[in-house]
Each structure stands twice: as C-alpha cells, then as structure tokens.
Amino acid sequence: MMDFQQNAEADEKSPDRIDAVIVGAGFAGLYMLHRLREQHISVRVIEAGSGIGGTWFWNRYPGARCDIESMEYSYSFSDELRQEWHWTDLYASQPEILRYLNYVADKFNLRRDIQLETRVIAATFDDDLERWKIQTDRGDRLSAKFCIMATGCLSVPKFPNIKGLDSFKGNLYHTGRWPHEDVRFTGCRVAIIGTGSSGIQSIPVIAEQATHVFVFQQTPNFSIPSRNMPLKQEYERWWKSNYVEHRRRMRESPIGMLIPGKRNWSAFSVTPEERQKEYEVQWQIGGYKFICSFNDIMINKESNDTAADFVRAKIRTVIKDPAVVEALLPYHYPFGAKRLCVDTHYFETFNRDNVTLVDLRNG
Structure with a gap:
C-alpha cells in the first residue's frame, strides 16, 4: 500500500485510487452503489458487518419489524424489482427485509464492490489534491474523489451506564447487537431496559417465553x-x-x-x-x-x-x-x-x- 505522505504524482499511480468510497451497506449504501455504477463511477463500499443490510443486519431482536408498510419501505428505482418481489406481511419482519436486501444485492451484482468486516478509522480531505484519504482498520489506504457516509442513525448502539453492569453474571443482550443464533428465554427472569421502539416491539414476544419480565421504563411513549x-x-x-x-x-x-x-x-x-x-x-x-x-x-x-x-x-x-x-x-x-x-x-x-x-x- 502506498503511504499518503507521498507526492501527488505517486498518488495518481496508486492502485487504491477510486472515484467514490461509500461507508455502510444498508438501504442507502446499496442504492448509492447501484446509482454510481450506472454513471460509470468506480466505487468501493466499506461495511463493518459480516453481511449487508445495515440496521436490518444488526437488529435481530425478537419482534423486530418495520413500522412503515412493506410496499412503501422498498426500492423504487427498478420496475422489474418492484414487480417481481412479493412481501409476506403488511409490515415486513426483520428477516424478510434482510432477505430482500440480499436479493437486491444479488440481482444487481453489488457484492463485488462491497468489502465486509471492515471499519473506516480515518477520513481526511486533502485540499491540495482535492481528494479524500481514507484508512480502514484492515490497513487499506484509499484515495477517493467522494466519500459518502451511508451509516444512518442507528449504527452505534447506546449501552446504559448502570453501575455493576460489567459484573452482571447473567446473559446480557442489546437489541442493536443481537446474536445471530436463536436466543430463547424459556424459564428465565428477564429485565428489559427501555420502552422505545425496539422495547415496544420485543417486550410482547419475550413475555410469551419468559417466566417473568420486568420492564424498566423512564419515559412512556405514544x-x-x-x-x-x-x-x-x-x-x-x-x-x-x-x-x-x-x-x-x-x-x-x-x-x-x-x-x-x-x-x-x-x-x-x-x-x-x-x-x-x-x-x-x-x-x-x-x-x-x-x-x-x-x-x-x-x-x-x-x-x-x-x-x-x-x-x-x-x-x-x-x-x-x-x-x-x-x-x-x-x-x-x-x-x-x-x-x-x-x-x-x-x-x-x-x-x-x-x-x-x-x-x-x-x-
């Protein structure tokens, strides 16, 4: 890999020189990749997860479902796609939305420009070169004309600052980082902290399994x-x-x-x-x-x-x-x-x- 301290001429010859870097492979990142390709712009998508999907890759908690109707919560750029895909429910579940996004990625051959399990750790704009210098946690050094952040607003989970949480001996889960394997609560006493959207969706499902559920609420919601x-x-x-x-x-x-x-x-x-x-x-x-x-x-x-x-x-x-x-x-x-x-x-x-x-x- 070439060092970004080298001169502009060397930068021009860098094999990591591309037109655009997109950070995130959720709904926005996949769509942007498709659109830029149509304009013959070279693109690389950097995605932290081991799969595409963004919010719908990470949020796998019980009851996870879109709160916007399926027919509306979908891409509109391809008539063929919207005619051939059939949603199961009025409001799609997380697994179905993730299947949809993977279907889109395969249909439009998007995966070849997506780099998984990689995080951007630095992005600096070079005023002289008028390019972005981007570095990842895997050692990649990229030079791009455009850096597009498709990270959304749900990419960083918020863990509660509760005394003793680090020494808790039971199983600890966060809705925004739910395990990929099935989690069962049969015979368990469960504390759920928070009654926002993910709490409101997961509480009824977990209550059907657990021996007892304690719901800790700070602010009631409409x-x-x-x-x-x-x-x-x-x-x-x-x-x-x-x-x-x-x-x-x-x-x-x-x-x-x-x-x-x-x-x-x-x-x-x-x-x-x-x-x-x-x-x-x-x-x-x-x-x-x-x-x-x-x-x-x-x-x-x-x-x-x-x-x-x-x-x-x-x-x-x-x-x-x-x-x-x-x-x-x-x-x-x-x-x-x-x-x-x-x-x-x-x-x-x-x-x-x-x-x-x-x-x-x-x-």
Whole structure:
C-alpha cells in the first residue's frame, strides 16, 4: 500500500485510487452503489458487518419489524424489482427485509464492490489534491474523489451506564447487537431496559417465553397498533398497478408516506363527534399514518391535544391495573414530538401475570 505522505504524482499511480468510497451497506449504501455504477463511477463500499443490510443486519431482536408498510419501505428505482418481489406481511419482519436486501444485492451484482468486516478509522480531505484519504482498520489506504457516509442513525448502539453492569453474571443482550443464533428465554427472569421502539416491539414476544419480565421504563411513549396482517393480493396488485402515482404522492406527503385522501382538514373544522369518529377510523386502520388524521396535529397545540387525549383514552381501555395505566400514559411532550411507535399488543402485554412495570420516575 502506498503511504499518503507521498507526492501527488505517486498518488495518481496508486492502485487504491477510486472515484467514490461509500461507508455502510444498508438501504442507502446499496442504492448509492447501484446509482454510481450506472454513471460509470468506480466505487468501493466499506461495511463493518459480516453481511449487508445495515440496521436490518444488526437488529435481530425478537419482534423486530418495520413500522412503515412493506410496499412503501422498498426500492423504487427498478420496475422489474418492484414487480417481481412479493412481501409476506403488511409490515415486513426483520428477516424478510434482510432477505430482500440480499436479493437486491444479488440481482444487481453489488457484492463485488462491497468489502465486509471492515471499519473506516480515518477520513481526511486533502485540499491540495482535492481528494479524500481514507484508512480502514484492515490497513487499506484509499484515495477517493467522494466519500459518502451511508451509516444512518442507528449504527452505534447506546449501552446504559448502570453501575455493576460489567459484573452482571447473567446473559446480557442489546437489541442493536443481537446474536445471530436463536436466543430463547424459556424459564428465565428477564429485565428489559427501555420502552422505545425496539422495547415496544420485543417486550410482547419475550413475555410469551419468559417466566417473568420486568420492564424498566423512564419515559412512556405514544404507540399506535399496527394491525399487521398477511399482505392481501388485491392490495399488492393495486399498489403495483399504480406504483408511479403512489410514489409521487408519497414524495408530496408531509411524512413521506402514502396518505389516503387529501387530509386537508383541521381538527377543529369538524364537530367533536366527527373528530372522534375520524380518530376511531384511523385507529382501527392502525399504523403511523394516524398522525395525519388531520392536517394541523403537528402545528397546532389544541389540535395536537385532541389526538393525544384520544390515544391516552385508548390505552386506558386496554390495561386493567389503574396504577399501570397511569405509569404508561405519556403526558410530558406533544403527540408526535418523539418518533411515534407502532406496536403489536404492546399495552395488552401489561395485563399478563408474568409482566411487571418498573416506573423509574417514581424511585
């Protein structure tokens, strides 16, 4: 390998000189590789994992599933790809999304430009050469015109700073670094720390296996039922026959998803009874799009309060224990101010005899 301290002429002759380096082989990295190749740009993708997939390679915890509909959470650059791939569920599971990404990598012959089990440890821009000098933990030294970070926002797991964690004698797992082999909790007492999206997805599944589950919650979250189901063939046909139009509407929607109808009404442009009826309709449909029931939920506090009150009322109808209900109700931030969660029987899980909620705000 040539040393980057050598002069520009030597750098021109370096065998590691390429047009672009992409860091990360998840959804964004794979797509960028494909697009740059189409423009005849030489590319190398550097990926830390032993396989492609990014978020969906690392996050293999029980219940891991996308909270955006499968037909929307997929590539749009190839009509052939979108017509020939068939999703199983309305909301795809982690294993299926990973299969999809591997299918894409094979279909478009992407693997030959992907270097696995490698981390970028330095990237410095040389003003004189107008090139990036990139170094990996395997000793690679690359010179590139472009350095594209496709690392996403979930590439570094956050471990809790808990006293004694390093001396814990039991099995310790993190949802963002879940083992590739199957983990069974039968006969185990399990503590789950955190009730964000991954906690909300994994808690119901783990509770079905474990002897007892203790859920440690700092901040309660708003969550909408997904109403997940096998993807209906007629829905898939409708989607694929109108694909270009659906994608156009997604690009123009406030949340980047396909919103049914124009949704051009305010929460206070209708009567309270009509508003409750609309919320009920969207609740029964389920999913993240509930946040677009009215067009001013995210810009008007009074409108936001009506949505928050509706969701809290729904949570109250599910959970039997009044003390548990109050602990799970989110009050201290607006509805949608934090990423809205989508669940499958999350709140119902707290009615199980083998599940205990530990509210960290009270002690």
